[in-house]
Amino acid sequence: MQFRDFLLILRARWMTVLTSVLVVLGAAAAVTLTTTPIYTSKARVYLAAEGRSANDPNASNGTYIITIKDLNTYVAVLGSPDVLDPIRQQLDLPPGTPIDVSAEVSETASILDITARSSDPKLAADIANAVGPQLARVAGKFSTLLASAGQQVASRTISPATPAATPTSPDTKVNLLLGVLLGLVAGVGLAFVRHTVDTKVRDDKDVTSLSRSPLLGRLPMEKAATGRLLTVEGDPHGHHAEAIRRLRTNLMFVDVTTGGHSFVVTSSMPGEGKTTTAVNLAMAVADAGSKVLLIDADLRNPSVARTLGLEGSVGLTTILLGRATAEDVVQRWRDSNLFVLAAGQIPPNPSELLGSEPMEELFVKLRHDYDFILIDSPPVVPVIDAVIVDRLTGGLLMVVAVDRTKKRDLSSALKSLDTVGVKVSGFTLNMTPVKSSQKYRYGYHRYEAEAARSRASRRRSRRAAASRG
Secondary structure, three states: OOHHHHHHHHHHOHHHHHHHHHHHHHHHHHHHHHOOOEEEEEEEEEEEEEOOOOOOOOEEOOEEOOOHHHHHHHHHOOOOHHHHHHHHHHOOOOOOOOOEEEEEEOOOOOEEEEEEEEOOHHHHHHHHHHHHHHHHHHHHHHOHHHHHOOOEEEEEEEEOOOOOOOOOEOOHHHHHHHHHHHHHHHHHHHHHHHHHHOOEOOOHHHHHOOOOOOEEEEEEOOOOOOOOOOHHHHOOOOHHHHHHHHHHHHHHHHHHHHOOOEEEEEEOOOOOOHHHHHHHHHHHHHHOOOOEEEEEOOOOOOOHHHHHOOOOOOOHHHHHOOOOOHHHHOEEOOOOOEEEEOOOOOOOOHHHHHOOHHHHHHHHHHHHHOOEEEEEOOOOOOOOHHHHHHOOOOEEEEEEEOOOOEHHHHHHHHHHHHHOOOOOOEEEEEEEOOOHHHOOOOHHHHHHHHHHHHHHHHHHHHHHHHHHO
C-alpha cells in the first residue's frame, strides 16, 4: 500500500477516526475526573551521629560517621511499624492507616530525600517532615556499631516539605494527550479494519476516495407505480424521476465544458443499473426539448430495446454491416423527442465493430442529426468496449450501485480507464437508500401543496381586510 492509498482510506473513514478519538478522549477525561487526586511533598534531611567513641574504627575524631550502608538500611526499614506507627500517633491517624512514603540516598553525603504522597496535600507534607526525625530515633535499632558506640543519630532538615498546590496524579494534560493518541491509533486501526472488511461501495465517500471526478447524482432504489423501471414516464413526479432530472441538469453543466453533446453510460461490472439509468436519463433529456438518440452499444448483452419494449433484432450492427441505414432502423419512442438505436444482432467481434471506421463515420453523421446522444456500453472491467466508444463521445458517466458495486471492481475500472487516458466525466450513485425524511413527492404534488398554502393565505388576508372594514 502506498502512502496515497493510506491517506485516501483515512479521508474516506475520517468519521470513524474522529469518533474513536472522541470516545477514548471522553473515557480518559472521565477516568481523570473520577480518580482521587494525589499530592506529593518532598523533604531533604541530613543524618549525623552524636556523641564520641575513641575505640570505634568508624569514628572520625571520636565521632561515628553515618555510612551509605547505614542510610540504605534506614531506607529499607522505612515501611516498618517502628517508623510508621509513631508517625501515625504523632499525626493523629487511625492505626493501620496506609502511609505512602519513600526515600532516596544521596551519593555524596549523609542526606535522604524523602517523598510522601497523600490525597491531602497538608498530610503529605506532615508525613515527609516527620519521617527524618523518626528515622533518627530508631537508627540505633538497625545499626549495631552505632548502638555499641553509645551514640545517637540526629536529623537536621535541609529543606522542609510544604503542601503542594496541584496534584501530581492524575496528570490531566498527560491523560488527555494519551487519550488523543490512543484514540488516533485505535481509530486508524478500526478504519483500516472496516476498509478491509467492507468491500462494497456504501456512499459517495467511497467513490470520492478513488477519483476526483464529480458526483453528478444520487438515484434512489425506487420503481414506478407500475412496477417498471421507467420512472420518468411511469412516475414522473416520484423521487427517482426527480433525481434523474437533477442528474440531467448536472450532466448538462459538464457538457458545456466538453462540448461533445454525447456521453457513454457505463459501470464497472454488470448489474449496477447502467441501462436503466441511461434509458431514464435519455427520456429526461428529451423531455427538456432536445432531440435525443439513445444507442445500445452493449453488443454482448443488449437490453435497451427489451427495456423499452422495442424491436431489437435490427440496429447498430445492421448499419455497420451495410445492410441498412440509420433512418431505416432508428426507432422513435412513442411521440417524444427520444429516438432509439437498438444493438441489433449480436456479433462475434463486438470490440472490432465498435472500433471500426464505419462506426466512426456513423457516429459523425448521428451527431449531426441529433442534439444529444447517450450510449449504453458494456461494463469496463470485463471488456474494453466502453473505452473504444468513449473516443467518439464527449464524456463518460460511471454508474455505481450502492451496496452492490465492489470497491475493488470500481478501482480496477478507474485504473483501466486512466491507463488509456479516459477521464470519467462524473459518477452517479444508483440504488441509494431513501431516507424516511426524503419519501415525499415532487412536481405537481409539491406545486399543489404550495398553491393550497397560497390560497389559504389569500383567504386569511381577505377576511382580515373585511373585518377591518
